[in-house]
Structure formats: structure tokens, C-alpha cells
Amino acid sequence: MSQVAENLRGFLARVEGAKYKVGEDTLTKEFQEIRNRSAAFKQDNDYSTEAGGSQENLKKNRYKDILPYDQTRVPVTFLAEEIGSDYINASFIKGVDNQPRYIATQGPLSHTLVDFWRMIWQYQVKVIVMACREVEQGKKKCERYWPLDEEPVLHGPFAVSTVAKVKVNPEVVFRNLKVTFQEETREVGHFQYIAWPDRGIPDSYSCFLEMIKLVRQHQGQHSTPMCVHCSAGCGRTGVICTVEYIQTLLHKQKVPSDFSIFEVVMEMRRQRPSAIQTKEQYDFLYHAVTEMFEKQLNDLNHNYENLKQNKTPYYDDVAPQLKTSHAMAVYRKNEHSARTSLSLEGSDMNDMYAKVQKKPPPPSSSLSLPTTTENQSPTSSHHQYDNFRPRPIISKPAEQLYSTVPPKPNRSSVRPVSSSYAVIDTSGPPEATSKELSQGTIPSAAIKKTLSIDNMRVNNRWSQNIASNYTVISECHARSLDEYEDVTDPAKSRPPTEGIGFNCRIGKPKGPRDPPPEWIR
Incomplete structure (x- = not known):
């Protein structure tokens, strides 16, 4: 059907073939290779962490071994002259268009809440994705930066209030937050995945993929980056950024023929340290992407069958040229019907009928054939x-x-x-x-x-x-x-x-x- 569909089938075939290699765990070897290459980054000058490791900024890091690279860290310059520092433990990750698409950050600390909202306000963030709870296994994993009720909460010069709260599915909660700075107010969508344990995986692929789809829809066409965080801002955060990145590839039909999850994860780790932190998360990533590709192929096949039957496709991601060809087919069908109706009922056709026939038709509102009742004799016919x-x-x-x-004799075809x-x-x-x-x-x-x-x-x-x-x-x-x-x-x-x-x-x-x-x- 299309080159993208062939590329998806090729990837699924490679994944299926890797399952039957006897005595070889392909995913384990891949993830071990990712860790080995990531460890080599520390010897490269292009992956320094001087800003995060400085004495004045160490207290702003939740974990001392997870520091942003200087080349990709997010500088917070908004109100920096008052706060005294532009540092926050956050990294830019590029999207499909090679522009900053994600801000991968740690869960805010009690003394970094103002820095967090300074970053959200400076980069005009529209969507925040939170992949943890405030407390997990009795440990503080993230400071709550939104109010539980409609009453606004002040974080420095920012007033934050919760406008609405909706449970999207059993594992995802959505909040509509309102942030006010001085006299300007903005709305921020907040997705929280409440069923994802630390260093673990979600319980449901469908709930997770549904959240990723809603995040992309809520982001829309905004060019500003979305903020993704968990506790450390690397393991669960890396999974979310990677799956959303691949889903965008599908949406824009840019999945290459040599598509590789291994290469995508390596690119994520070049921008955010320890992105996708465990082997279990790497397995979950493979399963989620495989399910997403299979669903996309089913949708493509379904849309193709609808077009063959001259039906309107159900999905908005259908190629525009297919929609155009369907519209032309419907137009030609309607045009033919309009011409047929005009030839029977139009006044121009009646005029032509009067010129061709030897005798004018009987005066009536509609054209009809002469009828004869059962008791009528042959002499009483037309x-x-x-x-x-x-x-x-x-x-x-x-x-x-x-x-x-x-x-019956046909006068138009008789011969002497x-x-x-x-x-x-x-x-x-x-x-x-x-x-x-x-x-x-x-x-x-x-x-x-x-x-x-x-x-x-x-x-x-x-x-x-x-x-x-x-x-x-x-x-x-x-x-x-x-x-x-x-x-x-x-x-x-x-x-x-x-x-x-x-x-x-x-x-x-x-x-x-x-x-x-x-x-x-």
C-alpha cells in the first residue's frame, strides 16, 4: 500500500525473527550495548556536566549521579537576576523536526518549585507529563506543585490553581491547571500516570498508549516543548519521550526502512543521561512500539478496504490523495444522477421532446406509460x-x-x-x-x-x-x-x-x- 507500511512490516518481521534465535537474548544484548556506549560518553568532552556538578547547584539535584549534559541542559533565564541562578536539572530532547520537543526533568524538590514554574513559564509549556506519584514505597519522589482544590497556591510570583480533574483511564489522571503571573494567565494540561512503579513498567500497554496519544493531541501544533518528568527524569521519562517520538514518526509517515529502537534510544541517551534506565523498561518499550505498529497496519488495511468499497475512511491520518480520489468518485456519481434527473424532469428536455415526437405528450405532471385495465377490450387501447x-x-x-x-412489432427496426x-x-x-x-x-x-x-x-x-x-x-x-x-x-x-x-x-x-x-x- 505504501512505503511506510512496508517499513513497519519489515521492523515487525525482524522483531519476530529475533524471538526464535536459540540461546540468544537479543534485547539483553542490545541493552547491554546501550549501557556500554553510554558509559563511554563520560570520556568525551562533548558530554560534560560541569553546571550540574558545581558546588552551588549540587543541592538542586535530586540524585547526584543524574546530571544534565551541559550541551543539552535547559537554562532558566526568566527572573534569574532575582533568583541568582539559571540552573535546573532538565535536558532538551529533540523531536522529529530536529527541534527541542521535550524537556526531560527531575521531579521538583521543595526548594526548586519556583525554578520549575519559571521554566514552564519561560518556554510556554502547554503540556506536562508526570510519570510518578508524590510518594512511592514510603519515599518522597516528587514535590506536589499543583493544588488539590480550586484554591490557588503561590509558588513565588506564580499562582497555580486546578480548574478541572478527569480520570482518563484506570491508570491516568488529567488536570487542567491555570497559572497566573502578574496579570497574565495561561492554561497547562497535566497528565499523571499513577500506576507506574519506580524502575518498573506500567501494568497496561493500552492505557499507556492511550495517554501518549492524548498528550500528542493536547500538544497540537504548538512548537513549544512539552515537559516530561518522573522522579529522576531519566528511566520512565525516557520511555515516554521515546514512544511519543516514534508515534510522531508514524503520524508524519517518516518511519525509515532501517528503523531501529536501539538507535532511537541511543539518540535519547546522547541528550539525557540514563534515558530508559532498566532492561525491563527496554522490553516494555519494544512491546509498546510493536503493538503501536500492528495497530497502525490494521488501520491502514481497514482504510484501504473502505476506499475499495467507495466509503469514507474512519481515520484522519489517511493520505490526502486517497480522500481526493474518493471525493471525485462521489462527485461523478452525483453528477450522473443529476443528469438523469434533469433528462426526465427538466424543462429543457420537455422542449426537446416536443420537437422530436410527432404528437405532444398528454398533459400531466409526470411522465408515465399508457396503461390498460384488465376488462378493457383491444379497441379501447391508446x-x-x-x-x-x-x-x-x-x-x-x-x-x-x-x-x-x-x-411485439418494433416500428423503428422493421424491414420490408x-x-x-x-x-x-x-x-x-x-x-x-x-x-x-x-x-x-x-x-x-x-x-x-x-x-x-x-x-x-x-x-x-x-x-x-x-x-x-x-x-x-x-x-x-x-x-x-x-x-x-x-x-x-x-x-x-x-x-x-x-x-x-x-x-x-x-x-x-x-x-x-x-x-x-x-x-x-
């Missing part, structure tokens, strides 16, 4: 067919004459026929029994005699219609079928009231009785 002469009877075998029903019509004699008709007539075994001599009602003593009403509707043709002239005889001519032997209608060459039986088997065969 006036346009009153003067039509029936098609002459051509000499045929009796089986063909009585066992088949000839089609030969004048060699059979002459039916009227002298002394032989006797024809009802059995011979119904079975189609009438002698050939009988066909040349008069078919009168007296000689056709048959109980079949279908035979009576034949006898009453067919006249004796005494002579035959060479003429085309387009020339019709006026059956109402007084010179004819049959009275005008018994004129023949257009459809009465072989009458269809009327009444409850069924036609003979030869007629319906």
Missing part, C-alpha cells in the same frame, strides 16, 4: 394504435404457429418483407378437433381453410381469442410493414366495433385459466 393492421400470417408449420408467441403471403382459402374448411389444436398437430390442409368459431369447438379461451381476432385475408399485396390497413373501413366484412388492437395478433389469455403448456414453453 388512440395511436386504433388504425394499425395486424401483421399478416405467414405460412408456417403448425408447431411454430401455435406453440410460440411472436414479439416479401409479398409471398400464404392465401387462406375460405371454401369448405376441414374439421379440426380441440385435441389437434392444443397439441399443434393440425393437418397442413387445415391451415389454408377458414378459422371460424364454429369449426374451432374448443374449451380453451386462448383458442377463442385467436378465432375472434384474426380475419380472413382474401388477398395479399406486396407492401411493406409500415403500411397499415384501416380496419374501420365499412367495405370490410367485420364491423368497425370489432377492430383489431395493436397487441391482439395472438391474445394473451384473460381469466383464471392457465394457458396450454405449448404457449409458455
